[in-house]
Amino acid sequence: MMKTSCATLFVATTLSLSAWGAGSVDAGRAAFPLCQSCHVDPPTAARFDPYRFNAAGLTAAFQRVPAMRGNLALGAQTINDIATFLGLPDDKSNDTDRLLNWAEDTYMQLLSPRRQVTGQLQGYTYRYYPDTGIYAGSKDGFAWFYDSRTPGAAILNLGTLRSFLDQMPNGR
Numbered sequence: 001m002m003k004t005s006c007a008t009l010f011v012a013t014t015l016s017l018s019a020w021g022a023g024s025v026d027a028g029r030a031a032f033p034l035c036q037s038c039h040v041d042p043p044t045a046a047r048f049d050p051y052r053f054n055a056a057g058l059t060a061a062f063q064r065v066p067a068m069r070g071n072l073a074l075g076a077q078t079i080n081d082i083a084t085f086l087g088l089p090d091d092k093s094n095d096t097d098r099l100l101n102w103a104e105d106t107y108m109q110l111l112s113p114r115r116q117v118t119g120q121l122q123g124y125t126y127r128y129y130p131d132t133g134i135y136a137g138s139k140d141g142f143a144w145f146y147d148s149r150t151p152g153a154a155i156l157n158l159g160t161l162r163s164f165l166d167q168m169p170n171g172r
């Protein structure tokens with residue numbers, strides 16, 4: 001009973017928050033080759049330092065440099081994604097791990113212990129939390145949640161990963 005209400009609270013709380021937040025590192029990585037059509041710099045280059053997690057600064061650079069004005073057509077969301085990728089240029093950074101790390105720090109009792117190993121099964125990328133029997137993860141761009149200790153519980157679709165990135169603070 002207790003665990004069911006925890007799970008319900010988790011779902012209700014996460015879905016009710018909304019604010020412009022972190023971008024998608026996966027989408028930013030996918031968009032970056034466009035930048036490399038003119039720039040040879042790798043995403044780790046020092047010239048990108050001022051723009052890491054800084055979509056506003058990157059937008060201003062696109063406005064300032066005539067050759068880059070065309071990038072404004074990417075739109076605010078993609079520019080934020082590219083700034084996020086510049087903030088996390090490591091090959092291993094990905095949205096699912098970022099979201100799970102953030103969720104663990106936000107819902108410490110439910111997703112416990114923190115920093116479980118990420119696994120793969122039937123298209124899901126997930127972590128299992130032995131203290132509570134909760135599974136949380138992603139599949140096909142959606143966030144999923146399963147409480148293995150509630151008899152008959154379904155695997156819940158919590159919404160798009162993007163909707164969670166929007167709740168997560170910039171810089172994570």
Ligand code: HEC
Pocket residue numbers: 032034035036037038039047048051061064065067068071082
């Ligand atoms: C059409 C060619 C072109 C494309 C595409 C392009 N740039 Fe540039 N960029 C330039 C030129 C030209 C400059 C100015 C000369 C220089 O600094 O190399 C520049 C400058 C910059 C600078 C330095 C600006 C400053 O004032 O600090 C950054 C950072 C940058 N680009 C990032 C990007 C990113 C990120 C993308 C991908 C969204 C991108 N550029 C796409 C041509 C381009």
